Amino acid sequence: MDAQVRVGIVGYGNLGRGVELSLRLNPDMRLVSVFTRRDPASLLTVDPDAPVHRIDDLESWRDRIDVLILCGGSKSDLPEQTPSLASAFCVVDSFDTHARIPEHFAAVDAAARAAGTTAVISTGWDPGLFSLQRLYGEAILPQGETYTFWGRGLSQGHSDAIRRIPGVAAGVQYTIPSENAIARVRAGERPELSTREKHTRECFVVLEDDADPDAVRAAIVSMPDYFEPYDTTVRFISAEELARDHTGAPHGGFVIRSGTTSASAGQTVEFRLGLDSNPEFTASVLVAYARAAARLAASGDHGAKTPFDIAPGLLSPKSPDQLRAELL
Amino acid sequence: MDAQVRVGIVGYGNLGRGVELSLRLNPDMRLVSVFTRRDPASLLTVDPDAPVHRIDDLESWRDRIDVLILCGGSKSDLPEQTPSLASAFCVVDSFDTHARIPEHFAAVDAAARAAGTTAVISTGWDPGLFSLQRLYGEAILPQGETYTFWGRGLSQGHSDAIRRIPGVAAGVQYTIPSENAIARVRAGERPELSTREKHTRECFVVLEDDADPDAVRAAIVSMPDYFEPYDTTVRFISAEELARDHTGAPHGGFVIRSGTTSASAGQTVEFRLGLDSNPEFTASVLVAYARAAARLAASGDHGAKTPFDIAPGLLSPKSPDQLRAELL
Numbered sequence: 001m002d003a004q005v006r007v008g009i010v011g012y013g014n015l016g017r018g019v020e021l022s023l024r025l026n027p028d029m030r031l032v033s034v035f036t037r038r039d040p041a042s043l044l045t046v047d048p049d050a051p052v053h054r055i056d057d058l059e060s061w062r063d064r065i066d067v068l069i070l071c072g073g074s075k076s077d078l079p080e081q082t083p084s085l086a087s088a089f090c091v092v093d094s095f096d097t098h099a100r101i102p103e104h105f106a107a108v109d110a111a112a113r114a115a116g117t118t119a120v121i122s123t124g125w126d127p128g129l130f131s132l133q134r135l136y137g138e139a140i141l142p143q144g145e146t147y148t149f150w151g152r153g154l155s156q157g158h159s160d161a162i163r164r165i166p167g168v169a170a171g172v173q174y175t176i177p178s179e180n181a182i183a184r185v186r187a188g189e190r191p192e193l194s195t196r197e198k199h200t201r202e203c204f205v206v207l208e209d210d211a212d213p214d215a216v217r218a219a220i221v222s223m224p225d226y227f228e229p230y231d232t233t234v235r236f237i238s239a240e241e242l243a244r245d246h247t248g249a250p251h252g253g254f255v256i257r258s259g260t261t262s263a264s265a266g267q268t269v270e271f272r273l274g275l276d277s278n279p280e281f282t283a284s285v286l287v288a289y290a291r292a293a294a295r296l297a298a299s300g301d302h303g304a305k306t307p308f309d310i311a312p313g314l315l316s317p318k319s320p321d322q323l324r325a326e327l328l
Numbered sequence: 329m330d331a332q333v334r335v336g337i338v339g340y341g342n343l344g345r346g347v348e349l350s351l352r353l354n355p356d357m358r359l360v361s362v363f364t365r366r367d368p369a370s371l372l373t374v375d376p377d378a379p380v381h382r383i384d385d386l387e388s389w390r391d392r393i394d395v396l397i398l399c400g401g402s403k404s405d406l407p408e409q410t411p412s413l414a415s416a417f418c419v420v421d422s423f424d425t426h427a428r429i430p431e432h433f434a435a436v437d438a439a440a441r442a443a444g445t446t447a448v449i450s451t452g453w454d455p456g457l458f459s460l461q462r463l464y465g466e467a468i469l470p471q472g473e474t475y476t477f478w479g480r481g482l483s484q485g486h487s488d489a490i491r492r493i494p495g496v497a498a499g500v501q502y503t504i505p506s507e508n509a510i511a512r513v514r515a516g517e518r519p520e521l522s523t524r525e526k527h528t529r530e531c532f533v534v535l536e537d538d539a540d541p542d543a544v545r546a547a548i549v550s551m552p553d554y555f556e557p558y559d560t561t562v563r564f565i566s567a568e569e570l571a572r573d574h575t576g577a578p579h580g581g582f583v584i585r586s587g588t589t590s591a592s593a594g595q596t597v598e599f600r601l602g603l604d605s606n607p608e609f610t611a612s613v614l615v616a617y618a619r620a621a622a623r624l625a626a627s628g629d630h631g632a633k634t635p636f637d638i639a640p641g642l643l644s645p646k647s648p649d650q651l652r653a654e655l656l
Contacts, residue, residue, distance in 0.1 A: 018589065021589055021590050022589060025470045025471050025589070026470055098656070101652055101653070101656050102649070102652055102653050105652055122656055127656045129464070129468075129597075131655055131656045132464075132640055134655045135640050135641065135643070135644055135651060135655050136457070136460075136640060136643065138644065138655070139616045139619075139640075139643040139644040139645075140457075140609075140612045140613050140616050140643070141612060142353045142354055142645075143353050186602070248592075252596075261346065261349055261350060261353070261605060261608035261609060261611070261612055262349050262605070262608055264576075264604065264605075265603075265604040265605035265608050265609075266604045267601075267602070267603050267604060267605070267608070267609050267612075268580075268600075268601070268602040268603075269457075269599075269600075269601055270598075270599070270600040270601075270602070271597075271598070271599050271600075272596075272597075272598040272599075272600070273595075273596070273597055273598075274514070274595070274596040274598070275593075275595050275596075276592065276593040276594045276595060277589060277590070277592075277593035277595070280589035280590055280593050280595070281468075281589060281593075281595050283589070284468045284469060284589055284595075285468050288467045288468050291467075306652060306656055307640070307656075308639065308640050308641035308648065308651050308652070308655075308656065309639050309641055309648070310639055310640075311636065311637050311638055311639050312460055312463050312464060312467075312635070312636050312638075312640075313463065313636035313637055315463070315464065315467040315468070316463055316466065316467040317467075317470075320636065320637070321430070323463060323636050324429055324430055324433055324634060324636070325429070325430050327459055327462045327463050327466070327636075328426070328429050328450055328455045328459045328634055328635075328636065
């Protein structure tokens with residue numbers, strides 16, 4: 001049996017917390033320390049005895065860590081952190097700004113190649129598992145269309161947008177895939193779907209005391225890009241209802257490839273995620289790719305990688321023999 | 329752009345025919361010839377101009393073929409053909425006798441390593457895509473259960489078993505997954521399911537003129553292994569109805585991983601195939617893995633491989649840059 005993979009967590013929000021939880025379920029891996037920009041003494045980790053150190057001290061941990069799991073945000077943390085840390089460590093991130101993946105890959109690849117490290121970027125579920133399904137679907141059924149639906153799920157960005165509206169005390173937004181659109185895709189219709197036809201948006205809003213509900217509703221549904229292109233429902237609830245019913249972070253969605261292999265043969269490949277906790281699931285994907293990253297690094301396979309570059313077997317703690325006997 | 333991948337098809341039943349159809353949808357690949365044990369002049373290929381040659385002449389085609397797609401059966405053809413042809417060619421098969429995969433892998437690996445060829449075994453959908461989903465699900469959600477359901481689909485083996493019963497003129501059998509069992513799994517119940525609870529079997533039977541329906545029904549439902557462990561429905565139909573409604577080869581199924589990442593967070597990963605034509609879909613998977621096999625061979629990565637060993641990006645005709653920009 002291999003020695004345990006020694007893991008560092010960089011950044012401790014919901015995602016970092018999810019990675020700590022996930023490592024407890026993977027006996028071949030071990031948390032060495034959490035690294036934070038905050039005061040280590042103030043951090044409440046799942047395991048109160050988990051070591052916590054300052055991110056500025058990371059350099060001195062180089063010989064004690066096999067892979068760093070980067071749990072910062074894609075907007076400002078990862079574009080800087082991933083290339084910078086890849087110059088000294090094997091790293092994994094969940095960079096999810098789709099449009100900027102090529103430049104992120106290039107920056108991380110240059111750093112990792114120069115340093116002789118391995119860096120896996122854009123793991124998680126979209127990008128990540130959903131991307132894999134889009135690739136498998138298209139490669140196997142070249143004559144067809146791929147559809148990605150998100151939800152039902154809490155969207156952090158849209159919830160933030162609601163909370164910036166005057167008169168809103170608190171609120172959350174759920175993205176809801178259209179059942180009708182999914183049914184048409186599953187039936188092999190290969191429809192052309194507008195943005196409005198694919199998803200609807202549902203908002204639960206707590207008003208400030210003197211707020212005008214009609215004005216708040218109008219401000220939400222007319223917001224460009226965020227809500228205007230969608231059919232949006234706004235429901236006003238009490239602060240108690242919000243606390244009782246809307247504290248989770250559920251999400252998920254569907255990737256469907258609808259294709260044909262001959263005139264009479266329609267073929268449908270569907271992948272669905274139903275997640276009670278989006279950050280805990282994303283964290284679980286990061287941990288599996290951290291295992292793969294450590295193995296690639298150990299075998300001398302350096303540079304930046306994405307889930308497209310990683311043989312599935314590397315994600316599993318089982319040996320190739322075991323995988324063939326048990327899962328193939 | 330790469331030169332086209334030059335493909336030979338070995339064996340021309342429904343699967344070989346499906347490979348010929350699939351190659352027409354993949355412009356980066358090209359059919360060089362079909363190879364058969366039958367009289368080449370007698371073979372009706374999809375494209376009447378497709379070259380057909382005797383399997384015994386294969387050796388002389390060595391320099392004109394990049395990869396052979398083996399379309400024989402798992403029972404007697406592939407255990408002999410795959411290792412034997414791997415001594416001279418890069419090959420892909422869909423060997424699907426799950427219990428014998430380890431010994432098949434060992435035989436093919438020895439031949440391929442000795443010859444410096446690349447051989448991908450057990451592609452298709454089960455083993456194949458379903459196996460990949462079992463692996464991803466288990467690696468990402470180590471605390472959970474994996475469920476595989478097959479159908480609704482035509483089972484060739486069970487249809488053959490029906491046709492061997494005295495009094496049966498013709499017949500087909502469909503395997504049907506239990507909607508109730510699937511609903512319980514999706515709901516995160518993680519039930520222990522007996523064989524009888526997971527699938528039912530439905531038979532459509534054409535009787536011989538003097539046959540006793542009750543005797544035939546009794547012979548079917550009591551057949552050990554094949555039908556006895558299941559709730560089996562037998563419907564008697566006319567030869568015309570059989571020809572009208574039961575000539576396709578639909579199949580599919582579900583792989584569901586139901587897991588938890590913490591006390592309050594259930595997570596469900598579901599993969600579903602709905603196939604109008606089982607052989608044409610299996611053929612499409614073989615063709616995508618043939619592309620990967622040709623690339624592995626070209627890069628000097630020899631020996632036997634399974635879908636677990638193959639980075640997803642190798643299946644696609646797109647470049648890594650394109651894949652990152654378009655699908656990640």
